[in-house]
Amino acid sequence: MGKKIKLGILGGGGDSLIGVLHRVASSMFDKFEVAGGVFNTDINESLKFAEELGIGTDRIYANLDEFIEQENKLPEEDRIQVVSVLTPNFLHFPMAKQLVEGGFHVICEKPMTTTLEEAKILKEASDKAGKVFAVTYTYTGYPMVRQMREMITSGKLGKIQKIDVQYYQGWINPIIHDKEQRNTIWRLDPEKSGISCCIGDIGTHAYDMIEYVTGMEVKKILADLNYLYDDNQMDIDGTVLLRFEDKVKGVLRASQIATGEENNFTVKVYGDKAGIKWEQENPNYLYLLEENKPLQVLKPGHAYNSDFSLSGTKLPPGHPEGIFDSMGNIYHGVAKAILGVDAFDGEYPTITDGLRGMNFIEKAVESHKNGNVWTSIDE
Amino acid sequence: MGKKIKLGILGGGGDSLIGVLHRVASSMFDKFEVAGGVFNTDINESLKFAEELGIGTDRIYANLDEFIEQENKLPEEDRIQVVSVLTPNFLHFPMAKQLVEGGFHVICEKPMTTTLEEAKILKEASDKAGKVFAVTYTYTGYPMVRQMREMITSGKLGKIQKIDVQYYQGWINPIIHDKEQRNTIWRLDPEKSGISCCIGDIGTHAYDMIEYVTGMEVKKILADLNYLYDDNQMDIDGTVLLRFEDKVKGVLRASQIATGEENNFTVKVYGDKAGIKWEQENPNYLYLLEENKPLQVLKPGHAYNSDFSLSGTKLPPGHPEGIFDSMGNIYHGVAKAILGVDAFDGEYPTITDGLRGMNFIEKAVESHKNGNVWTSIDE
Amino acid sequence: MGKKIKLGILGGGGDSLIGVLHRVASSMFDKFEVAGGVFNTDINESLKFAEELGIGTDRIYANLDEFIEQENKLPEEDRIQVVSVLTPNFLHFPMAKQLVEGGFHVICEKPMTTTLEEAKILKEASDKAGKVFAVTYTYTGYPMVRQMREMITSGKLGKIQKIDVQYYQGWINPIIHDKEQRNTIWRLDPEKSGISCCIGDIGTHAYDMIEYVTGMEVKKILADLNYLYDDNQMDIDGTVLLRFEDKVKGVLRASQIATGEENNFTVKVYGDKAGIKWEQENPNYLYLLEENKPLQVLKPGHAYNSDFSLSGTKLPPGHPEGIFDSMGNIYHGVAKAILGVDAFDGEYPTITDGLRGMNFIEKAVESHKNGNVWTSIDE
Amino acid sequence: MGKKIKLGILGGGGDSLIGVLHRVASSMFDKFEVAGGVFNTDINESLKFAEELGIGTDRIYANLDEFIEQENKLPEEDRIQVVSVLTPNFLHFPMAKQLVEGGFHVICEKPMTTTLEEAKILKEASDKAGKVFAVTYTYTGYPMVRQMREMITSGKLGKIQKIDVQYYQGWINPIIHDKEQRNTIWRLDPEKSGISCCIGDIGTHAYDMIEYVTGMEVKKILADLNYLYDDNQMDIDGTVLLRFEDKVKGVLRASQIATGEENNFTVKVYGDKAGIKWEQENPNYLYLLEENKPLQVLKPGHAYNSDFSLSGTKLPPGHPEGIFDSMGNIYHGVAKAILGVDAFDGEYPTITDGLRGMNFIEKAVESHKNGNVWTSIDE
Structure with missing residues (x-):
């Protein structure tokens, strides 16, 4: 071998x-x-x-x-x-x-x-x-997420002023309304799953994505979670207000009771020069909104993308790649790191991302339990 | 004549x-x-x-x-x-x-x-x-908004559990960053425009739409507004957490600094049986999400729509009508009311809608000024 | 008055x-x-x-x-x-x-x-x-059709090399398969409706649109029509190959048995510099495809549109107008002509368009009856 | 190992x-x-x-x-x-x-x-x-292509009456207009590439797809190809009229000079009960059009899909898979065949598909060279 x-x-x-x-x-x-x-x-x-x-x-x-x-x-x-x-x-x-x-x-x-x-x-x-x-x-491994990150951090949007991220699923809907199931499923058992279901499972993806594509850190949050039933101990829906530095505000919305939604994870970032949007279910489209210009739709594999984005596309434009390819790009980044090969910044999420994710989960639950109050994310 | x-x-x-x-x-x-x-x-x-x-x-x-x-x-x-x-x-x-x-x-x-x-x-x-x-x-005059209202109030979605409404525009962006403009435009002058810009102008549309299509009343709200500059006295962006009765929660997002957005007003309502979505910029599509079924896209003029919805469509399916037609339907409702002709419930928004809209604006600003705290909407 | x-x-x-x-x-x-x-x-x-x-x-x-x-x-x-x-x-x-x-x-x-x-x-x-x-x-009255015309005739696409137009409906499907109906409906009766159903009714729209937006004339055609039943004398579907001058080719597809289609009229024109697309069911989007650039989506009411296009939009971007507004623009053009007011070229289709449409219908049927052979459109 | x-x-x-x-x-x-x-x-x-x-x-x-x-x-x-x-x-x-x-x-x-x-x-x-x-x-390995095949062959659309397939790319545009390139590139050299460029390269995909999803055989064709320049010996664009048995007609459109198109391969099949559509660039959506019903959008991984379709999806709904996964499904089919494991009909295209593809290419060129005349596909 x-x-x-x-x-x-x-x-x-x-x-x-x-x-x-x-x-x-x-x-x-x-x-x-x-x-x-x-x-x-x-x-x-x-x-x-x-x-x-x-x-x-x-x-x-x-x-x-x-x-x-x-x-x-x-x-x-x-x-x-x-x-x-x-x-x-x-x-x-x-x-x-x-x-x-x-x-x-x-x-x-x-x-x-x-x-x-x-x-x-x-x-x-x-x-x-x-x-x-x-x-x-x-x-974070999708080519157009990487492109979004490069465009935002290189200033294409200007100064960021508004961030909106959504992660909606519907899969818990039939479970939460079935009394027996909601009391037996491990996802809703704090002993096995930790203190949060929705925020812990998908809210963290949304949180990490924001920090990943903007390079900005969330400073404090105010969370309103939903448990829907009194005998359910785990959030299955939540909206979290976000504050960054310098009057930048955002909102993170996550739900597992958005009935009929599959894996509707969307990211919108607006700066003073332009806005940008991406949707996980159609991951090969990146929407750039500039004032007084036609909407632009960027796609993978074109030379107008950054080298980092291009490194995550294996075929020419028009040949859709998906979530396996996204994860493959993360593994590729890990391989480069192990081999000591020159890599792009951000090729794989690090333990710092993991740590900040846990920080977010704990503070979101804390904010909610304390009556929906502003709660700081630790440095 | x-x-x-x-x-x-x-x-x-x-x-x-x-x-x-x-x-x-x-x-x-x-x-x-x-x-x-x-x-x-x-x-x-x-x-x-x-x-x-x-x-x-x-x-x-x-x-x-x-x-x-x-x-x-x-x-x-x-x-x-x-x-x-x-x-x-x-x-x-x-x-x-x-x-x-x-x-x-x-x-x-x-x-x-x-x-x-x-x-x-x-x-x-x-x-x-x-x-x-x-x-x-x-x-509210769009045929598919009317259809959404009929489907929700007749129970097609089951018990409502999650409401999400967005109204994003970008037009204030160039103004807010121009010091001179932001201090002279009437929209940002409380003397001329009232206590709120973004919530007052478009947040109210979003608020009214929620109550219109669900038939439910918002009970209390928690608002986080954004003024972006210290010398600007009027909100130009805001996120409002919503509480209805019976553990139903929602979120209303409005912005006039979502750069590049035109008039991106979207409504999503999720019940325990199904979800539904509508977007103002593509008003002739209504998306029905049922678990374990294909996504369904309803369009105006088809017999599967309610009589109320059908009354708001003048041509057969495939002939797109727009905002003039939507307003025309409201005028049509007013005409029927004046003429004493039998009309559908909800053919035009009433003074009660107008009153609740003002209530919302005042409470949103109050919630924000008091430090983003829960504030009741008066009965 | x-x-x-x-x-x-x-x-x-x-x-x-x-x-x-x-x-x-x-x-x-x-x-x-x-x-x-x-x-x-x-x-x-x-x-x-x-x-x-x-x-x-x-x-x-x-x-x-x-x-x-x-x-x-x-x-x-x-x-x-x-x-x-x-x-x-x-x-x-x-x-x-x-x-x-x-x-x-x-x-x-x-x-x-x-x-x-x-x-x-x-x-x-x-x-x-x-x-x-x-x-x-x-x-032809839609703002984005007018914009398409202006962009093509001003050379934005370069030299045209490929034209593709589709007009698909499904409404005749239930009729054609009902023996009684297909023999009694006036649309399928040559005495009342002329020599063609599908080509005459919607094929002409497609034909006129091509000449309208490109400013080019079809020189000859080869038509393959479908009558589906022997006792039906009128085409209810057809594909027509098109030849313009100078090696430019095209194809026009029309059908009234495209089951489930509403009014799916789409136009695609490709030049040596760029391509462009428009769809009647979403008339407020115009897609510009340039090599090695992001897809651009033009929308009505923006200053980047031509004056002619802008004259056909009554509200700011994001407020969808529809088919009534399109027809309204044609009436506006007629009013200007009657009043002797300066108008844009192409504000309303003329009798020459009507004549060429009839020419097309007759030649399409002739081409088909003669065994799908090339047939000239008269000058 | x-x-x-x-x-x-x-x-x-x-x-x-x-x-x-x-x-x-x-x-x-x-x-x-x-x-x-x-x-x-x-x-x-x-x-x-x-x-x-x-x-x-x-x-x-x-x-x-x-x-x-x-x-x-x-x-x-x-x-x-x-x-x-x-x-x-x-x-x-x-x-x-x-x-x-x-x-x-x-x-x-x-x-x-x-x-x-x-x-x-x-x-x-x-x-x-x-x-x-x-x-x-x-x-043919995409889950929604497999689903389309199963739905059509099991009669969901009723009797087929109209078939329309498109495969548009733009990549040859810059080459064909560069005299030097068009005379040196191997794709346009009959010695190296065979008798056809566009039909041979992508027309065959379209042809195979039609027969794959409908289970029907094309009987004769009439092709109009475009070579654009006299010193170019290979077609770079073509429209092919299709005849199946029993008054079923179709049209196949292929182009490599559809400037700005990436890999726009779309399939539409209309029966007397319903229509169906699929687009390669958004391969995880299958559109079902039934008269008097909302448009239905089927997606991979849902239980409403056939077992064959489901066997080609590795993750739950909402996790987009792409072209690598499609090819992976074909390899999976080959593995099953080699291992003698029970497989679904159609898991990989066979030598018969390859043979019919070559038949199509030769007959398309023959039809064109003979003056756009009907030409039989051999049994």
Whole structure:
């Protein structure tokens, strides 16, 4: 075999959708090969899944302890270098921490941890280890999101004055209205899922996206969450007012009870020179609104895009790429970082993004519980 | 001449856009004829404009006093029956009040008054007079808005749980950043324009639309407005959290600094059975989102629409009608009310809508000034 | 009464949709007043309809002969100056001819006549009379169609190389498959409707639009029509290959059995510098495709549009206007021509457009009947 | 290593876009591993590219002869089983034939050969060999194309009566107008590219798609091609009239001089019950038009889709997949066929599709050269 980066995977076995997403993404730029991991808490299931994947079973381990111990016995050039953590949320923290301390690069699903406290500890450990740590805010890998970031940060919109981000889904609707389901589903169980459902699951994507594309930091927030039923402890909808520096205001809207919505994540940023919009469900269109000019619709692969955007498109214009390709771009960025190759700024979301995401979740719930009051995001 | 309803107009002369809108609207169903009015404070300008319109000059008056006095001398069947008030905002209240008390039906532009107090007084006068009083929230006349109203109020969406309305424009952007302009334009002068710019001008449209299509009342609000510059006394952007009864929440977003936006007014309502969306810039599409079903796009003129919606479409499907037609439907409703013809519920926005709109404006500003706190909308 | 142009109407009574369209259109720029006409072959129906319209009944005539005789007795300044011919197709020719020869300006619905021969005779009569003669190819009045024309003829697209126009409807589908209906409906009866249904009714719109927006003439055509059933004598679908000068080719597609389509009329023109697209069902968007540039979407009312386009928009950007407004622009053009006011080139389709339309219909049927062979359009 | 199907690749080295597409597609369902091949005519380039891909170099061969000889020496379970032919068009035939006769399954890029004669020979060889032979009409792998096929063939549209397919690109525009380029580019050189450029390259996609989604066969065609310049021997634009059985007609439009178009491939099929539309640039939407019903927009991943469509979606609704995923579905189909797993009908385009494609190209050129006359597609 050749010289691909050896990738380990924790979780993602069986019918896991996130497993497919990460495996396909890892293959897109010919940089990684899946070499082993712990797909399942049951080693037999893990082995069976490895056979389904058509990969060797010799590096399928019973648990993370064994994984780390055995891999570290191997010569460095044979070793699994980077591990994708695709386990349930509450396992992200302990596993990622153990991996970081064990000398592995980490690709961690979001939310990175279940509390801000954990996130801080993990960041400290990661900073100490000096390894690559990516948090898969998948949507930041889209070529037109990258283009948006480049256009905003290079001043195309002028001074930003208004930010509006929406993440609407409807999937919890049938669950929340079924008394039995709403009391048994893990997503609505704080013990398993943390303090927030909607804000934690999709609000964070929206939050990260804002900071990613604008390069600006949210300073304080005022959240109004909705729990809809008294016996439901987790928010399933929320609107969050945002304050940035210098009179810049914004609003973040997230819902899982927007009945009939699929994955309607849209971003709008308005500056004093122009506005810009992007919609995840039609990710290959970027709308530029300039005063007294026709609306412009930018698409991937054209030379008018930035090099960073272009690096995330594999085919010529008119050949739509999608979410697998977006995640593939993030994996590509991680590969470059591991290989020490020159990369663009922002090719993968970092542990700082993960930490700020946890910060946002905790402060949003706090703001709401305190009666919808302004609450600062920690520096 | 025949038996059309005689319509008087106050304001709307010269290049007035609102004048064109009302005149064309009045002609759409062959119910009205423009018989006279006061187009301008300068009688000569008024007379000149009457000639441009090709109408007689004998009922062009120097001012409202003369208008009322002279018209009331005419035999009832010759008299102007209804008057459209298209003057600057601060004149709406005194003129409408005088007309109501003078025995005329009134079609009043929004905002109906400049203060809630005025609105209350006007409503009292109108209730006493028992005449038709319409407030031209123009957008409620669109066939697909009417269809949305019928579908929501008849239960197609189930119990409403989430409401999201947006009204984004960008036209103040160049003005607000020009120090001279922002201190001289009447829209930003509280003396002339009232206490609010953005909420008063377009936020009220959004507010009225929500109550119009859902039949529900907003109970309290929390507003975060943006003034952008310290020497600007009027909001030019704002987000308002909404609370209805029974855990129903919503958010209203309005902006005049959403650079590059034209008149992007969109309404989304989600119930426990389905969601629905409408966009003013593409007014002939109504999107119905039902779980596990294809997205449905309803269009005007089809038999699947309600009778009320169908009454607002003049041509078969595929022949787009626009904002003139929407306003025409409102005028049609007013004509029916004047003629005592059976009409649909909701054919024109009433003085109650006008009053609630003023209530909203005052409370939004109050909420913001008090530090973004929950503030009740009066019953 | 003032000085509006007095308009007579032939046909368009009762529930006539075309009647509404023309009446509203005539009112849009305050230039016309409906003064009389022959709405119906039954004078009592005509009188009743006049009352419904709220116009006087003194100039409602029993027939066209009486109309012409009586009007010509009036002093010139009181006389009806222009007459809209909204009767069934086979009456267009005799009525228009009589009006032209009687000294009236004419606004004639399309198809202008039922044969090319009639069209030639009518053109000769009209040329001789020297009056305004408009043929209401309604869609040419849209602001973005006018903008398209201006951009193409001023060279924005470079040299034209490819033209593609589509006009798809589905309304005949249920009729054609119902044996009884297809043998009784007047549209499918050559005696009443002429030699063509689909090409005659909507193909002509498409044909006229091509020549209108490009300023180029079709030289020869090859048509493949579809009759679908042997006992149906009229085409209900057809594709026509087009040849212009200088290796420019095009294709015109029309159908009335495109099931589910409403009024899907789209125009695409490609030059060596850029391409352009417009869709009637979303008439306020004009798409400009330039190589290596973002797609541009032009909208009405912006200063980047030509003066001609801007003259056809009554409100600022973001306030959608529709088909009534498009027809209103054509009426405005006719008014200017009658008044001798400076007008833009192309403000209303002329009798030459009507003649070329008839030419196209006859040659399309001829090409098909001869076995889908190339057939010249007469100069 | 595990038990993936070993895939060989001919061509596709260096910056080849088609190479990326096939490699990523092959990885999507964990069924294939790239084991070797001949990426380049220069063995050193091939070896270098293998290293870039991170695969072993031991099965990189100097040429196809060596590939076949060496692989056939290996034990059957180690052998490369299937080979993707990504070389320039004129090499498809000899290479595919040699592979088929050498005992390999083949995945061949389109056009399958350069002449109909070659295609017939290849089909005979393939039939004899009894191996899997796929032709990568990439677009047939999209979930909504599969859904369209299932809906049409199961009668959802009723009896088909009208078919309209468009494939518009603009990329040849700058080339055709540059005299030097148009005489040197291989695409416009009949020696290298066959007898047709536009019809051969993209017309075939459109042709195959029609037969794929309707299950109907085109019987005869009338083509009007455009060469634009006298010194250009290859069509760069064309419209083709289509006749199916039983009065069903259609039109196929293809262009490479539709300036500014990217890859605008759209399919419309109308039956007597409903119409359906799909657009490649927005591949996750399928439009169903039923009379007197709202337009329905079907999207991937919903349970209302067929099992075949659902098998081609890897994530839940709202997570857009693209062209890589479409090709991945075709590879998945090939894998199932190789593994003898139950598959859906139509999971990959076959050699019969490739043959009919060549038939279409030759007959289209013949029809045009003979003066735009009807020409039969051979059975």
